[in-house]
Amino acid sequence: MGRMRPPAPLPAHLSAAPFTVHEARAASLSAARLRSSDLATAGRLLYLPTGWEFELRGLARALSAATPGAWISHLTAATLLGLWLPPWYRGCRELHLSKPKALPPVRRAGVVGHTVLAFEDEVMVMDGIRISTPARTWLDLARPLPLEDLVAVGDQLVRRPRPELEGRREPWATLPQLHAMMARHPKLKGIVKARKAAELIRPGADSAPETLLRLALTAIGLPEPELQVQIIPQDPYSPAADLGYRKQRVAIQYDGGHHLSREQQTRDNRRDEAFNSAGWRYFKFNANDLADDFRRAACKVRLALQGR
Secondary structure, three states: OOOOOOOOOOOHHHHOOOEEHHHHHHOOOOHHHHOOOOEEEOOOOEEEEOOOOOOHHHHHHHHHHHOOOOEEOHHHHHHHHOOOOOOOOOOOOOEEEEEEOOOOOOOOOOEEEEEEOOOHHHEEEEOOEEEEOHHHHHHHOOOOOOHHHHHHHHHHHHOOOOHHHHOOOOOOOOHHHHHHHHHHOOOOOOHHHHHHHHHHOOOOOOOHHHHHHHHHHHHOOOOOOEEEEEOOOOOOOOOEEEEEEOOOOEEEEEOOHHHHOHHHHHHHHHHHHHHHHOOOEEEEEOHHHHHOOOHHHHHHHHHHHHOO
16 A cells, blocks of 8 residues: 655645635645645634644634634733733633624634624724724623723723833723723623723723732722822923822832843832932832732831821
8 A cells, every 4th residue: 555645735824823714725725635634623614734833813813714703802802902811811722702693603612602792893903803992802801800800901901002112102992982882782791890890990000910009009998099109290200109199108119020120120229219218108019919919018008108
């Protein structure tokens, strides 16, 4: 018996990422070629090159293309948009796909399907992927995320970006846009939580831990702190702390992983010295405090406020 011939090489653009049957036909691949050992199916109309290492964006793009009328949504959309998500979801390989009620429900292995009511302007195309807009994504997260995490995602949507780092000048969404989104979907599961979260969203938080720290402070009865509090208000050259209480001259900083670089530490030291020299009580918290849900941190701040 003669040896089986190895399959012909795939076209370069199909060999490194998932692809649809329509892309295969456009590349003149036969049905027999699609049954070769170097390809695996990922459900109807979708193929994976053998040896392909999981990459969410590539799979989401192919899944979106293979499912006309559907779009990437919920936790998957949040990941692709670069929004913060709680640790329990990071690294998860499940894909969330939404369809309008007029289409059959999603039935694919490894895909979480949602049948939803959505307006045309709640879906956009990003890097060739049909995906829910940031505001709609936030609303879809209202059901699976705890309230504090939903507030943190909302804070990330409304914060003003740094163009030199993020390549955009406008926030992902505004508070009026989030309120308008909720008004469109008054019966959506999770809408009550979304309304509560919207009341707690504040522009000015640069990271999710800053949001969680703020919520931890108010949870023990402290007044809501000012965000990005400067020693000299409205002075573009004045150092600023993440949170603070100006009247009591208490400043609070959360130092994340990016604070480990030499350049950032130099800037941090100058800021710290400026607040201390100006007579402020100055607190710096980090990932260890975050792991404690900022309970001890909040108590330290409360004692400082009581002493002022």
